[in-house]
Amino acid sequence: MNGRDLVDALGPELLALLRSAGRIELERFCLELDELELRIPLGAFAPANGRVPATPVPERPDQLLPAEYVPERYTYPGRIREVVLGATRRDGGSRGRSLTIGGAEAPAFSLFDRPVVNLPVIAMDVFDTRVPMPKALRAPFEEVRDDPAEWARLNVSRYGAKVITVHLLSTDPLIRNASPRDAAATVESVLQAVDVPLIIGGCGDPRKDADVFAEVAAMAAGERLLLNSVTLEMATAKTLEKVARAASEHGHNLLAFTGLELNDAKELNRRLYEYIPPDRIVMDLTTVALGYGLEYSFSIHERARHAALMGDAELQHPTISGSTNAWAAREAWMPMAPTYGGPELRGPLWEAATALSLLLAGVDIFMMSHPAAIGALRRMISALCAWPLEEVPEGHANDWVTAPLGGDA
Amino acid sequence: MAFATRLVNRELALEACTPLAHPENAEALAALEALLAPPVRAVRFGTGDRQVTIGGKYVVSRHEFTYHNPTACAIAVDDASPREVLQDRVRSAARFSYNYIGRDLGIDAIAVRSTTGDPARFREAVETVQQACGLPLLLCSPDPAVLRAGLEAARDRRPLIHAADRTNWREMGGLAIEFGCPLVVSAPDDLAGLRSLTRTLGAWGIQDLVLDPGTFPGTGLARTLRNFARCRHAAIRGDDELLGFPLLGAPIAAFAGEEIDPVRCAFDEAIMASALLSRYADLLVLQGTAGWSLLPTLFWRFNLYTDPRKPVAVEAGLREFGSPDRNAPVLITANYALTYFTVESDIKAANLSCYLVVADTGGLSVESAVAGRYFSAAGIAEALAASGIADRVDHRVLVIPGLAARLSGEAAEATGWRVLVGPKDSSGLGPFLKEHWPPRPA
Numbered sequence: 001m002n003g004r005d006l007v008d009a010l011g012p013e014l015l016a017l018l019r020s021a022g023r024i025e026l027e028r029f030c031l032e033l034d035e036l037e038l039r040i041p042l043g044a045f046a047p048a049n050g051r052v053p054a055t056p057v058p059e060r061p062d063q064l065l066p067a068e069y070v071p072e073r074y075t076y077p078g079r080i081r082e083v084v085l086g087a088t089r090r091d092g093g094s095r096g097r098s099l100t101i102g103g104a105e106a107p108a109f110s111l112f113d114r115p116v117v118n119l120p121v122i123a124m125d126v127f128d129t130r131v132p133m134p135k136a137l138r139a140p141f142e143e144v145r146d147d148p149a150e151w152a153r154l155n156v157s158r159y160g161a162k163v164i165t166v167h168l169l170s171t172d173p174l175i176r177n178a179s180p181r182d183a184a185a186t187v188e189s190v191l192q193a194v195d196v197p198l199i200i201g202g203c204g205d206p207r208k209d210a211d212v213f214a215e216v217a218a219m220a221a222g223e224r225l226l227l228n229s230v231t232l233e234m235a236t237a238k239t240l241e242k243v244a245r246a247a248s249e250h251g252h253n254l255l256a257f258t259g260l261e262l263n264d265a266k267e268l269n270r271r272l273y274e275y276i277p278p279d280r281i282v283m284d285l286t287t288v289a290l291g292y293g294l295e296y297s298f299s300i301h302e303r304a305r306h307a308a309l310m311g312d313a314e315l316q317h318p319t320i321s322g323s324t325n326a327w328a329a330r331e332a333w334m335p336m337a338p339t340y341g342g343p344e345l346r347g348p349l350w351e352a353a354t355a356l357s358l359l360l361a362g363v364d365i366f367m368m369s370h371p372a373a374i375g376a377l378r379r380m381i382s383a384l385c386a387w388p389l390e391e392v393p394e395g396h397a398n399d400w401v402t403a404p405l406g407g408d409a
Numbered sequence: 410m411a412f413a414t415r416l417v418n419r420e421l422a423l424e425a426c427t428p429l430a431h432p433e434n435a436e437a438l439a440a441l442e443a444l445l446a447p448p449v450r451a452v453r454f455g456t457g458d459r460q461v462t463i464g465g466k467y468v469v470s471r472h473e474f475t476y477h478n479p480t481a482c483a484i485a486v487d488d489a490s491p492r493e494v495l496q497d498r499v500r501s502a503a504r505f506s507y508n509y510i511g512r513d514l515g516i517d518a519i520a521v522r523s524t525t526g527d528p529a530r531f532r533e534a535v536e537t538v539q540q541a542c543g544l545p546l547l548l549c550s551p552d553p554a555v556l557r558a559g560l561e562a563a564r565d566r567r568p569l570i571h572a573a574d575r576t577n578w579r580e581m582g583g584l585a586i587e588f589g590c591p592l593v594v595s596a597p598d599d600l601a602g603l604r605s606l607t608r609t610l611g612a613w614g615i616q617d618l619v620l621d622p623g624t625f626p627g628t629g630l631a632r633t634l635r636n637f638a639r640c641r642h643a644a645i646r647g648d649d650e651l652l653g654f655p656l657l658g659a660p661i662a663a664f665a666g667e668e669i670d671p672v673r674c675a676f677d678e679a680i681m682a683s684a685l686l687s688r689y690a691d692l693l694v695l696q697g698t699a700g701w702s703l704l705p706t707l708f709w710r711f712n713l714y715t716d717p718r719k720p721v722a723v724e725a726g727l728r729e730f731g732s733p734d735r736n737a738p739v740l741i742t743a744n745y746a747l748t749y750f751t752v753e754s755d756i757k758a759a760n761l762s763c764y765l766v767v768a769d770t771g772g773l774s775v776e777s778a779v780a781g782r783y784f785s786a787a788g789i790a791e792a793l794a795a796s797g798i799a800d801r802v803d804h805r806v807l808v809i810p811g812l813a814a815r816l817s818g819e820a821a822e823a824t825g826w827r828v829l830v831g832p833k834d835s836s837g838l839g840p841f842l843k844e845h846w847p848p849r850p851a
Contacts, residue, residue, distance in 0.1 A: 058614045060582065064575065065612060067604035071639055072647055110688075111642065112635040132833070174814060204815065233782070259781020260773070286777060290705060291509065292747055293774050295712040298687070299472040306470070328776065330751070330834065331704055341701035349676060353683045353705040360687045376680055383628045389635065390628040397597030397623050399665040401549050401571065404489060404524050405696055406664050406671050 073113050076309035080104040080364075081279045081316050082118065083253055085163060085226055086197025092222035092251065096195035099162060101282070101364040102318030107305060108362040115387040121365045122374055122381075123163035123199050124155040125324055128186050129170035129178075134333030136343035137324075140371055148186050149193035156194045159374065165199040165228065165367050166190050171212050172203035180215035187216050191223065199226040199255070199367065206231060210239030217246040228320075229257035229284055232268050244275035255320060257284040260300050262307070266314040278317070282365070287321040289329035290354045297321075301361035318364035323377075326354035327369070348372035356380055416445070448645045448653050449691075451478060452591050452617045454518075454569040455545020461517050463619070463691040464655030469645050472717050479714040481692045482706065483518035483547055485661050488534035489525050495534060496541045502698050503542035507707065510721065510746045514707040516544065520571070520694045521559065523550035528558035535562040547571050547593075547694065553580035560588045569593060569692075571657075572621055573610065575602060582610050585617075593657055597623030598632055600639060604651040611651070619692065620652065624659035626666035630681065633658075634688050641689040658682075658690035660706075664697075675702040682706040686713055721746040722772030727796040728753070731762030735803045738763040738846050740831065740838070741789060742810055743770040743778050752835040759839030764801065768792035775812045786819035793824055806848050810835075827851055 082102045087093025103117030127133075128148045144151040148166055155161035166187055170178035187200060200216055202209035213227045227247055234240040247254050256272060258264040265283055272281055285300050301319060308315040326332055332350035333343045340346060351373035355366050359380065368374050383390070415421045423429060423445065429438045451465030461481045468474040484502040486495055499519055506515045519538055523531045531550065538546065539562070546568035548559040556570060570588075572595035573581035585592040592615060596602030600622065607618055622636035637656055643649035663678035664671075675697035682693055686709050697703065715721050722744045730753075742752045744767050756763065768788055770778035778784035793799070793807065805826045809817060811833030821828040829848060832841045 058612060060579065060613050061609050063609075064578065064605050065609045067601055067608045067651060069600035069604055069639075069643075072642065109631070109634060110638045112631055112638075257780075259777055259783070261781055264781070286780060288774065288777055291708045291712070293745065293777060294709070295471075295715060295717070296773075296777070298713075299470075299717050302470050303472050330836070331708070334836075337700070339700035340704065341699060345672070345676075346701045346704070349679055349701065349705055352680060353709065356680060356683055357687055357709065360684060376676070380630070380680065380684075383630045384634070386628060386631060389631045392598050392623065392625050392629050392632055397625070398551075398572075398595060398621075398659075400485075400624075400659050400661045400694070400696075401522060401551060402524055402526070403665050404487070405485075405661070406669055406674055 071111070071113065074106065074111070076106060076311075078309045078311040078313070078316055080305075080308055080318055081281075083279055083282055083318050084224060085121075085199075085253065085365075087222055087224040087251065091224070093224055094191065094195065095197055095223065098224065099197055104305070104309070104362060104364075106309065107302075109360055109384050112389060116385045118364070119385050120359060120363065120381050121163055122161070122377060123165045123365060123367045124159060124161035124374065125165050125167060125367055125369045126151040126155065126190065127167045127169055128183075129176055131169055131175070134327055134343060134347060136333060136347040137327050137369055139344070149189040152190045152194045156196055159371050161194075161196060163197050163199060163365070164190065164194060165201055167201035168212060168216075169201075169203055171205075171208055173205055173208055175203070177208075180212045183212045184215045184219040187220060187225075191220060197224065197226075199228050201228045206233040206237040206239055210234060210237075210242045213243045214246040217243075217250040217252050220252075221250040224251055224253060226253045226255055226282060229255040230268070230272065231257050232264055235268070235271055240271060241275065244272055247280065248276045253280045253282060255282050255284050256317070258286065260286045260288075260296050262300065262304055262315065265304065266312075269314050269317065278313075281317050282320050283315070283317045284320045284322065287323055287325050287354065287358060289326045289332070290350055290357070291329045291331055294354055294357055298357050298361050301358055301363060305362040319362065320365045320367065321355060321358045321363045322367045323351055323355035323358070323373075324367060324369040326351040326373075348376070352376040352380075359384075447477075448648065449641070450616070450618075450654050452569075452619055452655050454547075454567055454591050456565065456567050457543075459517075459543050459545055460567075461545050466641070466645070466655075466689070466691070469641055469689075471713060475716040475718060476714050478691065480686055480690055480710050481517040482703075482710065483520040483692065483694050484516050484698055485520040485522055485549075485694050485696050486534070486538060487522045487524045488527070488530045490534075492533075492537055495537050498698065499538050499541040499544075503544055505698065505700070505703065507700070507704060509708065509711065510750045512711070514711060516703075518545045518547060518569075518692075520547040520549055523552070523555045523559075526550070526552060526555060528555050531555045532558040532562045535559040539563060539566065545569070549694075551577060553577055553584060556581070556584055560584060560590065564588065567591075569619065571595070573606060575606070578606060578609065582613055582615055585610075585615050586613075591617035591619060593619040593621050595621040595623070597621075598625070598636060600636060600643075600652070603640070604649075607651045607654060618654045619657050620654045621657040621659070624662045624681070624685070626662045626668075626677065626681070630684065634684060637685065637688045637690065655691035656689055657692045657694070658685035659694045660685060661694045661696040675699060678702060679705050683709050686710055722769075723749045723767060725767050725769035725792065725795075727798055728765040728767060730756045730765065731760065733762045733764055733801075735801070736847060737802060738808055738842055739766065739798055739802060739804075739806065740764065740808045741766040741768055741792065742835075743768060743773060743775045743784055745770065745772050745774040745778075748774045752838075755835040755838055759842075761838065761842060763842075764796075764798055766792050766796045766798060775810045779813050779815060784813060784816070786816050786823040789816065789820045790823040793826070804848075808841075808845075811837075 086095035086098040449466035549571040572593040594606040644653040660681040679702040808831040
């Protein structure tokens, strides 16, 4: 096909139309042609941009031509619900303070045209049993690995954790198959050891988790725990109702977990609305490690947040990221050639980079492990949430161009 | 028509239509170029095979379409370094390569900074860099006399000039025209200033521009990201031609802040690079060359620029490794490209003779596929049947990934095969099979 045919093929009338129009918006536009789907992105046909080939070189303007910049402010019809984690004595629990997540009215950390409603929160992991863990990840916690209460205390006192996640992996039928009662006792010991809000993690088995969550919910009535998690598998196994009712009755929140699929997330939420108010639901859309599909997680979170802000009420829930999953990447923990440093450096960076990407996609709460990764994400959150925005230090705007810089690590 | 479709889907570039290059089609070519021009201009620098294209963006978020022209990563060197140091740094940067799902990730360009402000030193540094590697160059100095010396030394290489600002734009614009090079415009935290510069230079006929709204370390990151987002939103959602150019991010600024510990600086630089990649940077200038700080950047760059319309998947089916006999182990895994290539390289490294059934998990890794029920007992049974493996081996024992342990019972039921739960990481396959294969009688 020669060039002329190609123009003909695209349609001379279309071309003429586009030339005369200042602007054409094709939103979610599909054009069926020869059974082929043409996806035309917004702005792809933008003749207004006028990138017509070079004409003879014009003269240099005498002066800088003036120009203004007026920021556009976008508003959205939707808003993310707020969910309260933890209950103080006054509200029927025993926590020192509660935390509110969610509330976003615009995409996170993008145009910075309004203050952040609630700061993103970092929860630190505690495991109730020894599971295989990279050395670099467990090193900071070596002395407390057999005592969840001590581990929680260390996270709060040494690392300043504001929320603790207790992963009840011992309940896994494939690990120790610990009883719901034992699991509840573990949670009780952690509740006594620290006064921050708790997230309670199960083992992933839809039947066993239901029993464990029901027991824990009753034992810790009024504490406003976040039960991590309920799934569509539970719906299939007919255990979802049990957990949802227990959470509702005893005043807890639910974490709705789905695997990178927004229709599933919406379906699960719809089922939960039958039992529990929507402001008790947080979504886990799945966090995959950097290098192992993080881009899927990133785009799912961006899409979910965008749809929610555009008005999709079934997605207007705060989201959580299990960023410790970053350590599933072998680049985080594997011994490598010297230029790649050790896992004690690479691992935390991997975890921080994974969490950061999802922070920018709008995630409201992070479950993390390594203190260095947590420190990096905290610095990032405080830098990004300052309001009004920090000024750029006078005279230091583009130092990197000419300054002698420190050594290469 | 199929060609036109692929053109509009950006699966093909206009250059792929060779008849268009013919002079008699110049008008048609121009019309098509204008029609297909992205709201963020594509700018090229460097020459030959190593030429880099940046920008050319159609959307703000990748899920709206896909991102084109992966962010170019440039390593910075300076003209105060002794010649040998400079050579080593450039060579090691150019050599850096990491194999990730069958692709080599590496560095795209070198940014030569003038810290001496001495034209002769800069010229020398540019010559040294060019002798040491063939990568495209950025030449960085606020002083036009220094840049002229560098441009004379890199005359045929079409480097990117950094940068024209409110005070030096006449000289810098003159250099861009004289040497036929693309030009960065710099106005730190001043988008009106950037627009004024692109308007002025555009009126002068200079179209190949790149925006540097400033990259500020530490608490300045909010302002940095805001400026990047404002530029990109203005160009794509607001049809603002004056901000419709690629964005230059400088994570290297992490080394120019208050922090002096080089490891801490490199860590912060990697974090900034990651944030800037997520927030539309088309070009990054980096200081750290250590593998540990580069890896997250190069991975994330690669990942963000994969096409979300197509999962990074390999074909499902049966693969054979070594010389498997009728008693050889049968393994199963997901068809996410990274999963597959990881398992493949581990099987090869351990020198195993075995069969590997690649199940269609929709391009998801084992862990996500199990969670999302794309990898299920029924799926395993289906993949096993479709692979025809039952005719190739005499046994009926299947090794499933450790991350799919949860499925072992149901999978045994669905397939009628005995199921062994393999290691969570395929690097453990060698030792695992040594211990468990041939399997002990059930």
